[in-house]
Amino acid sequence: MDRNIELGFANIDLERRERTGVAEVIYGAGKSADQITEIVRQMYEHGEKHVLITRVEEEKAEKVAGMLNEVDIKSNVYKEARIVVAGGNMPADGIGMIAVVTGGTSDIPVAEEAARTAEFLGNEVVRVYDVGVAGLHRLLSKVDIIREASVVIAIAGMEGALASVVGGLVSAPVIAVPTSIGYGAGFGGISALLSMLNSCASGVSVVNIDNGFGAGYQASLINHVGIRHEFT
């Protein structure tokens, strides 16, 4: 607890980190490059060597990476995912593989946020992008790959039908992510969100609009069911 008080300006829940056995996550939106760097630096001092920073736009991400480099912390910038990873990913020790599937190319930033989060948390990820249901043969040509996954993340905007179709094709749990892609009666993702909540396929649960991080995190927990468990 003391360290939280020391840091003062960030919500770093160390107790939870230790309990869950996963690495640390910083929500970068609304924090300056200076603040982010300082939080990471203090974590390093306390022995935390893997840190994921989300929602950092390209320019700030590069700045953070540069400043971390100055204090000898190696980091990777994933600009499409708006993510910086300091100290590399956790070792991949999940039960199986996580498939990240999108309806269109515009959904890719959210998908990358999910994929990079899952990789950081110790999962192998396979990406199957741009297989929206309006061109069903494309999705069907990838169904074998998707069926190999132990968890599927289905990401789509507009009418969000992808989640139902994928949910009907696989026997793994599906985490659905509505995106704000679309216009008019898409209402910034509401149409896709409602579709996914009302999916006629069983085995689909849903996270917030554009919440790639949340989907990647939940998928990682599922892909480690019974593994992390013993360590807590």
Next chain:
Amino acid sequence: MDRNIELGFANIDLERRERTGVAEVIYGAGKSADQITEIVRQMYEHGEKHVLITRVEEEKAEKVAGMLNEVDIKSNVYKEARIVVAGGNMPADGIGMIAVVTGGTSDIPVAEEAARTAEFLGNEVVRVYDVGVAGLHRLLSKVDIIREASVVIAIAGMEGALASVVGGLVSAPVIAVPTSIGYGAGFGGISALLSMLNSCASGVSVVNIDNGFGAGYQASLINHVGIRHEFT
């Protein structure tokens, strides 16, 4: 115009009937069996021999049929469709065939309203029911039949994904009908309605929730494009 005034209590637009060359339609909800029978009887006197009555629940429908029989007007009751047809259907003279496709069995009443309306207006109809996208192999096994249609009516509740998947599989225009089937965040058909309006497939347009009649009517107009045209 005079006849409209005579009838007094119903919206019978005879001018339009003559112009469009289609038969007459009575919206039965909120009208008594007596009122409906009297309107049909007067239409018969004025030479109108094909009348469709929609939204009549079973008991009222049987009563109307009985009363019409007493004045020597033959009629058929389609109870699942909540429809009575007096004087039989118009001859089937459309360009092609209309396919009526549903996601589930609960959507069938709306589908029957669409199908019976289209048949009444002079169209051949093929029914492909209960082929929701969660069991894609079932839909795919019927795709050849659906592709033969000149117009497709896609009817689904819950997340309404059927319209997008069907829209991607056919090259005919698709009229989508959201149904109020579902619960919770289905919001009485809003989820399906939004899905269909945001369909990622081109060639899909949408009618009101549960509006089987409207879909059958629009599909019939499409299936007679260039045919009726000459007669107006």
Next chain:
Amino acid sequence: MDRNIELGFANIDLERRERTGVAEVIYGAGKSADQITEIVRQMYEHGEKHVLITRVEEEKAEKVAGMLNEVDIKSNVYKEARIVVAGGNMPADGIGMIAVVTGGTSDIPVAEEAARTAEFLGNEVVRVYDVGVAGLHRLLSKVDIIREASVVIAIAGMEGALASVVGGLVSAPVIAVPTSIGYGAGFGGISALLSMLNSCASGVSVVNIDNGFGAGYQASLINHVGIRHEFT
């Protein structure tokens, strides 16, 4: 596929059953006791020995159980869950245990639907009911039990805060179920639904309002990750 055609009036997806290795589920709402019994009977003839029937109110459930008994099919009625199980549950072979947690006593019917579904699909379930966040000490006194679960189902109406608090206390994936319990600005579950989608805790995904079955099914898939996998 042929069998589906034979049955005619129900959506029985046998192909999927074989692939997923789980038993069969019938959505009982809108089906008569006769229809349900006949579907179960035919399934038995085709070798399917475990059938779950959901959304059957007490009277219909008793009637189904009686009719099944006449054709020598043993069944159990769980009236609070509105569920009938024919042929008993699948053997419990999940990775760990599933905790079903509710905020109030009014949420119990949804919780029982989730719990009975999970038990049917081969999971051990622990019930922790009536531990809403307004009386935090009650929830905290049960935290050790909840932390033992490999998956947690958090069920709450009103403001749905339970999902966030539970999500922060455990390292297992949490499936949140908003219920329609509440009044006024609860809007039939919308308030709880939005709360759960916006949870500040990571590792929470959401199903439709009152969808206990969906939560139990998803939790079972998660609790069998990597197990069923090998059999598909």
Next chain:
Amino acid sequence: MDRNIELGFANIDLERRERTGVAEVIYGAGKSADQITEIVRQMYEHGEKHVLITRVEEEKAEKVAGMLNEVDIKSNVYKEARIVVAGGNMPADGIGMIAVVTGGTSDIPVAEEAARTAEFLGNEVVRVYDVGVAGLHRLLSKVDIIREASVVIAIAGMEGALASVVGGLVSAPVIAVPTSIGYGAGFGGISALLSMLNSCASGVSVVNIDNGFGAGYQASLINHVGIRHEFT
């Protein structure tokens, strides 16, 4: 399929193109001028000579046209419609003519998107703009022209009453497009959308808010019913 993989960054569904017999469409929003040009160039190499690019603002459109010119592909920029057509329109071979009708002058960009799309897809189009129902004599003075069309596209913002009035005046199918024109309780097109879905006129179906392309595409399918059909 291979070509899709080659292109990598665009959703080009060649299988569908071949089946439907229509030319190719690129959704330009979110793609750079470079990306668009490269997609068109590769299509040309594969023998596709008619390409429609939608949602390209003026500056990007001019840039695309210039770059296409450099690789000897002739194109036209329709700036009000935010459309670029490469290789010219398809030959006009529809059953009849498509009328595009708007309520106000502010609806014209959406109308032009519809009209240019329909022309590209092989249809004759007549434009009847600025005939909103508040000045009924203006609409009535054009009714003969509109009645000649085999399909009518009715485009309006604010209260969207145009669709109902036009629907009552013609016997052709009407595709209604709500626009986001208006303010306050217009809610960015929701008022017009609801009006059109609830139209008291039969024969009206609706596409998404501001979706001129979708209306033009659907109208073209309707205007080719039974024609394209033989070729698929």
Next chain:
Amino acid sequence: MDRNIELGFANIDLERRERTGVAEVIYGAGKSADQITEIVRQMYEHGEKHVLITRVEEEKAEKVAGMLNEVDIKSNVYKEARIVVAGGNMPADGIGMIAVVTGGTSDIPVAEEAARTAEFLGNEVVRVYDVGVAGLHRLLSKVDIIREASVVIAIAGMEGALASVVGGLVSAPVIAVPTSIGYGAGFGGISALLSMLNSCASGVSVVNIDNGFGAGYQASLINHVGIRHEFT
């Protein structure tokens, strides 16, 4: 003020009555026949001889009329309008005539509430019912009558387009009343309400859904502008 206290159970604002110079109105919903009768009786004792009671269903209305008769107060029951008038209407002394126009026959109960209210408050009313915009020739055949009115009340459900069309045809102020007639995306009158608020015609203002009384009252105030004024 004292009398209000005496009566105890009704909101009778005598001060306002005296100031506005109009007769008294009782909102009958939620009051028993006994309560209504007692209020009217006490009003009579205090010299108030014209009382309008709204929202009284047929059975209660007849009961009130019977009880009033016993205390020698003459009253009329208008069952379609759900109105009872005790002591007859005020003398018709308005500037001109009020036209009450409806889109369909289902809107008539709301229209009658408006018409009877206006008649009670001293206005001549002309009824033009069932002239919805889908059959424009019917509305146009009545336009001369409507143009003679000094105020127009336009009443419609579904898409509510009537208000805009009428607003464009007349130069009198139009009070628009959305009705809850319709289904699905009509949302109990919201579609019509939004249409009317967004009317492209100038000179239209709107009252609450199904508020026939409010429209009749407002129209009466307008039809007495400058007349009552002198008396206050």
Next chain:
Amino acid sequence: MDRNIELGFANIDLERRERTGVAEVIYGAGKSADQITEIVRQMYEHGEKHVLITRVEEEKAEKVAGMLNEVDIKSNVYKEARIVVAGGNMPADGIGMIAVVTGGTSDIPVAEEAARTAEFLGNEVVRVYDVGVAGLHRLLSKVDIIREASVVIAIAGMEGALASVVGGLVSAPVIAVPTSIGYGAGFGGISALLSMLNSCASGVSVVNIDNGFGAGYQASLINHVGIRHEFT
């Protein structure tokens, strides 16, 4: 009609102008200063000497005024109202006076749009600004002035309670205008809009959010009831 075609780019409904006997109005939003000036100039040529141009922001308004001056048309710019009047107001010949009342100072731009519109259309206007119901004594101190009006326009944002309170204080018709002033659960004017539609005071009707012009226009029609009437 011919002149409309000549002008080409504006919705100038001359037939209506002649019928209603009021001057001309141009909706300036989305039109350039050049377009507005040209429309006004042509109107002048056709004998129309009073033109109101609404929704013109200050810079464009000044530009229009300058250009009109060059062609010898005198105009006034009312920048708070975002209005330009060419050729001066119509003579004030209404029945009485129109009171424009606002809840706060932020509502003044909408109020000025209403007031200037009413003045242009031939009405005397009294302004009573910043008398919101939270400081009731301020409103009450102005009640005598407001009661003198033949029509009252009540303008408020936030909770819009002003309309109900004013409606209860006067016997003239009240036109309520919700404004988008407020934040959070004000939802851009929805809160005020709903308040006004549900007003517990009789004699209140409502126009669109921020629609000062519509209120001024409607109030002018009311203030000329029975006057203009004879001329149509």
Next chain:
Amino acid sequence: MDRNIELGFANIDLERRERTGVAEVIYGAGKSADQITEIVRQMYEHGEKHVLITRVEEEKAEKVAGMLNEVDIKSNVYKEARIVVAGGNMPADGIGMIAVVTGGTSDIPVAEEAARTAEFLGNEVVRVYDVGVAGLHRLLSKVDIIREASVVIAIAGMEGALASVVGGLVSAPVIAVPTSIGYGAGFGGISALLSMLNSCASGVSVVNIDNGFGAGYQASLINHVGIRHEFT
């Protein structure tokens, strides 16, 4: 904690009761008369002598009172408030008095729930009913009484303007309760709720629609600020 487990079927939070020093509350909706009686009986055994039971309709309330009488527990039934009080109210020891104010007579059941709750919790209550803002003189005639209160509960449906007007008239904190009274665009209390949240008067906070209990409880806490405080 043990006692909670014993009781089994009710959420009785004894720890909180002891800490807050207030008596016990049972939410009666969804509990049978038997269950309620048994909970009260056990509370009595554990020394709890004041119990409030809310949301019990008349018939059940009488049944509970009868059964309590049999086990020698005296109780009062307040049928308009849908409340039963066992063991009498707590002694009135608040700082001042609580005023409960309503807009109409239809709001009285909610008001009585608030008033009875506050009285039970040890407060003096003054009722000022039916003083809606459309008849401002009535409210103003009671303003002296209301100003004497240390807390004011303002209860209104429809447009909910009462909260703002009262908020502007007093210097005590105001707890606003929207009610579901109204129709059409009242949306079951949403209009009043939004009004109250957007109140232009400072010092107003809001509870859920129809939540009389919540308002009474909160008002009691406020009226005991600094008193109960010492005892916790």
Next chain:
Amino acid sequence: MDRNIELGFANIDLERRERTGVAEVIYGAGKSADQITEIVRQMYEHGEKHVLITRVEEEKAEKVAGMLNEVDIKSNVYKEARIVVAGGNMPADGIGMIAVVTGGTSDIPVAEEAARTAEFLGNEVVRVYDVGVAGLHRLLSKVDIIREASVVIAIAGMEGALASVVGGLVSAPVIAVPTSIGYGAGFGGISALLSMLNSCASGVSVVNIDNGFGAGYQASLINHVGIRHEFT
């Protein structure tokens, strides 16, 4: 009243100030630095020595402070709270202390608005920031401090669960403030707002989204119940 007329451009309710005994508040949004300064200056001339100005962004705040300095009025700028205080705070004379609690760091600007408002109005404030329910141990570690408060302000965005958890932990009244922090289905604070209105904890009332000032003001009224009372 006269002074209000003199000032002309601001809503300064001096009568209320005198009655409530609190100092003056200016809502700074939409007012220029010049206007604000002039209002303060005139207040000073009339003897008002404590003025709070809210919703002034940093640059304007500094400008106001500079201009006040020139006329010898001392002021403090609290930039995170977007508040300027002229003449210092009122003496702290409340019953107890007010605790301001937030879920995250992003809620701090709203919290500071609440805290500075409460301090200005004569209250001691304790800040407990960033104790969201996902990290319950952090909140629990502060529970003793929070329980000492006589009023608690609970501020949270996203799912707003903090209000319920805090409400269950304390016996003081809780004023809940939803913030617009969040994204997607947070809908700009609606999710948090609904959560708080539906709180399962008693003793929670709610103000508008982001309305820190309103919460601070209401809390101050509560913290002075029975104190100010004697002076009114």
